[in-house]
Amino acid sequence: MYDVVDQRRVISFTIAIILFIMAFLGPAAILLPLKTGFITREAEVIGTSGWSLITGGIGFLALAAVFVLFAAMEDKKKKWTISLALFAVGVAGILLTVKDYYYYTPDHFVINGPFTLTSETYEWTDFESVTENLTKEGGTLFVESLEFKMKDGKTYHFERGRMLQGYQPIIGAVTANGGKHIRNGG
CATH class of the missing domain: 3.30.720 (Signal recognition particle alu RNA binding heterodimer, srp9/1)
Incomplete structure (x- = not known):
């Protein structure tokens, strides 16, 4: 049973390292293309604010912290409480990144600024x-x-x-x- 716990910790730390690296690359390399893929084809220019990269990076860092907690913390109640809070921060950061954009078409201009969902x-x-x-x-x-x-x-x-x-x-x-x-x- 001790080997299973060590394997879980290794896997958790590995995922945390991947998410940590994603905090610096993911918002621009994954989330930006993802969001532009769902914007209308008529868009002439599609852009995002600088905050988009920051909120996405914070989101990935929070998710990385969740996996570090699962690998390092023994107290289950604290681990789950803190992990759920960090998971919520992570999801919110990534959602704010995906929802931060502007574009224009020949007919109109659309903007969804930083820190808004509409x-x-x-x-x-x-x-x-x-x-x-x-x-x-x-x-x-x-x-x-x-x-x-x-x-x-x-x-x-x-x-x-x-x-x-x-x-x-x-x-x-x-x-x-x-x-x-x-x-x-x-």
């Missing part, structure tokens, strides 16, 4: 303005950030990611539907 869908007429915040570095002018101001009062700010690479169709769609295009800086 998405907002905006038609191009729902935009009040799109602001390009420009900066000059070494004689080159580039977009430092974007800001989308909606008619419902919400504002979305993008400082990095895919949005800064492919936002020009959004400007065209917003201005064609009565919204403003503002350029700051430079």
Whole structure:
């Protein structure tokens, strides 16, 4: 029976090590492709916030901690209580990663921001303005950030990611539907 306990511990530590490594690779290598696979084919740009990688990493780390507890802790009541709490944190972190995205199609813009489970869908007429915040570095002018101001009062700010690479169709769609295009800086 002692050999079975040692084998279980070895297996638990092995799974914990795999999940620990996944904390650094999994959000970008597994969860990002998984979430983009379920987004509509009409999407022109699909992106996610930086928080997506952090919440997914925390999720995998929490799951790794569950297996470490199963291998190392003897007190069954404490082990199960702490493990269930860590499992809930792990699942929540991974779920928040999968639900953190934005994309646009020719008809609308959809965003499900960090730390939310519900998405907002905006038609191009729902935009009040799109602001390009420009900066000059070494004689080159580039977009430092974007800001989308909606008619419902919400504002979305993008400082990095895919949005800064492919936002020009959004400007065209917003201005064609009565919204403003503002350029700051430079």
